[in-house]
Amino acid sequence: MTSKKTAKIHFADNSQCVDFNTGCHSLLDCLEQQQYEIPFQCREGYCGACRATLVAGQVTYNEEPLAFVRDGEVLLCCCKPDGNITLNLK
Amino acid sequence: MNPLCPVRFLSDFMSYTTFSRNHNNQLQEPMFFGQTVNVSRYDQQKYPIFEKLIEKQLSFFWRPEEVDVSKDRLDFQALPDHEKHIFLSNLKYQTLLDSVQGRSPNVALLPIVSIPELETWIETWAFSETIHSRSYTHIIRNVTQAPELIFDDIVSNNKISERADAVTKYYDELINKVAVYNLYGEGKHELNGETVHISLFELKKLLYLTMMSVNILEAIRFYVSFACSFAFAERELMEGNAKIIRLIARDEALHLSGTQHILNIMQDGKDDPEMAIVAAQCRDEAIKMFVDAAEQEKEWAEYLFKDGSMIGLNKDILCQYVEYITNGRMTAVGLPTQFKTSSNPIPWVNSWLVSDNVQIAPQEAELSSYLVGQIDSQVNASDFGDFDL
Numbered sequence: 001m002t003s004k005k006t007a008k009i010h011f012a013d014n015s016q017c018v019d020f021n022t023g024c025h026s027l028l029d030c031l032e033q034q035q036y037e038i039p040f041q042c043r044e045g046y047c048g049a050c051r052a053t054l055v056a057g058q059v060t061y062n063e064e065p066l067a068f069v070r071d072g073e074v075l076l077c078c079c080k081p082d083g084n085i086t087l088n089l090k
Numbered sequence: 091m092n093p094l095c096p097v098r099f100l101s102d103f104m105s106y107t108t109f110s111r112n113h114n115n116q117l118q119e120p121m122f123f124g125q126t127v128n129v130s131r132y133d134q135q136k137y138p139i140f141e142k143l144i145e146k147q148l149s150f151f152w153r154p155e156e157v158d159v160s161k162d163r164l165d166f167q168a169l170p171d172h173e174k175h176i177f178l179s180n181l182k183y184q185t186l187l188d189s190v191q192g193r194s195p196n197v198a199l200l201p202i203v204s205i206p207e208l209e210t211w212i213e214t215w216a217f218s219e220t221i222h223s224r225s226y227t228h229i230i231r232n233v234t235q236a237p238e239l240i241f242d243d244i245v246s247n248n249k250i251s252e253r254a255d256a257v258t259k260y261y262d263e264l265i266n267k268v269a270v271y272n273l274y275g276e277g278k279h280e281l282n283g284e285t286v287h288i289s290l291f292e293l294k295k296l297l298y299l300t301m302m303s304v305n306i307l308e309a310i311r312f313y314v315s316f317a318c319s320f321a322f323a324e325r326e327l328m329e330g331n332a333k334i335i336r337l338i339a340r341d342e343a344l345h346l347s348g349t350q351h352i353l354n355i356m357q358d359g360k361d362d363p364e365m366a367i368v369a370a371q372c373r374d375e376a377i378k379m380f381v382d383a384a385e386q387e388k389e390w391a392e393y394l395f396k397d398g399s400m401i402g403l404n405k406d407i408l409c410q411y412v413e414y415i416t417n418g419r420m421t422a423v424g425l426p427t428q429f430k431t432s433s434n435p436i437p438w439v440n441s442w443l444v445s446d447n448v449q450i451a452p453q454e455a456e457l458s459s460y461l462v463g464q465i466d467s468q469v470n471a472s473d474f475g476d477f478d479l
């Protein structure tokens with residue numbers, strides 16, 4: 001088993017930083033485990049409730065989301081960070 | 091037109107045909123107001139997202155009869171009068187919304203849609219709304235012995251009829267003007283003593299505003315009603331109803347995703363450059379539509395709670411939820427938020443809105459997607475009391 005480097009999640013509006021646990025299904029799961037309150041609904045990429053802005057870095061989608069995602073936006077429920085990222089949750 | 095023959099034949103002007111004999115490249119057609127779709131083909135798609143939405147919607151298929159609502163009758167009878175009012179008024183509003191949505195996307199959009207995958211999405215979308223309508227009858231039949239009193243009131247109750255005006259206004263104008271356009275084309279027409287101006291650009295504006303109005307219906311109005319349905323179920327009341335509303339909410343999340351895609355494609359202008367101009371010109375009006383809808387929903391909240399609140403939900407909390415959800419929906423279609431409320435005042439609603447599919451153990455009896463044709467899933471040891479072996 002290859003040891004995967006943990007990605008760090010930074011936030012645009014504060015100095016907090018969260019480690020992405022590679023066992024998490026998605027960014028949404030990871031942030032919820034860290035007690036962040038994120039809007040959600042379907043949790044499979046079709047409703048768009050968990051839309052957030054990706055300020056820096058890259059994400060990989062578990063499956064292609066059906067909800068509309070603009071450039072620079074991510075759906076937290078169905079993606080994982082690909083390296084360190086900075087999010088704006090507002 | 092031949093001056094010697096002043097009689098115009100309808101066929102000279104009718105631009106709608108159910109199967110155009112002209113070859114066309116559907117990849118080059120705009121979403122709306124291009125050549126009408128002829129071959130329903132999906133081997134080549136301009137916007138594959140609409141076929142993905144169709145597939146998702148089909149995978150969601152459900153029937154109201156699968157959900158047991160028999161316990162709700164007892165719950166309903168035990169509700170205090172002001173809660174009966176909240177429950178029934180909410181259900182009437184939902185019935186109105188789905189009556190409109192079960193037919194209007196078809197009537198308004200099918201005559202003007204120009205690409206097959208979107209045409210089929212519209213039909214699939216509207217079909218699923220008809221399932222919602224049937225489920226309200228399933229619920230209402232169960233809670234009352236006189237369903238006709240409830241259905242009749244949807245037409246005669248002033249508060250409901252105000253809601254109907256707001257949700258049908260844009261649809262009706264688009265439907266009527268497209269009918270004139272298809273018969274007589276662009277220009278100034280004298281119809282029954284009235285002058286009607288028809289221009290394609292104005293029709294596109296009307297289409298854009300209609301899509302906004304539909305998005306508001308699905309993304310705000312429905313959600314306010316869902317919150318009320320789930321507030322009962324949070325107290326373990328009317329749970330059969332809540333199971334059905336969960337299935338409806340899952341469908342609606344997909345539908346509003348569809349309208350958000352259509353609106354964003356229109357704004358982008360690559361599909362039809364004129365639509366980007368339309369979107370820019372209609373921006374202020376679109377913002378006003380969202381704000382007005384939020385106000386109407388707040389007035390509705392006042393009517394719902396006029397005789398008293400219920401545990402977990404009152405007028406003020408519901409009004410805050412209206413503001414919160416309106417902000418999110420405006421952002422999703424590229425409009426600036428208009429309200430200060432930035433956090434969800436009723437976060438427990440989210441867990442009712444989660445899609446069933448993400449549950450790890452689908453055999454759980456509580457899972458509505460697993461409950462097929464059941465009457466009562468609860469069996470106690472006492473049920474075997476009179477068994478002889």
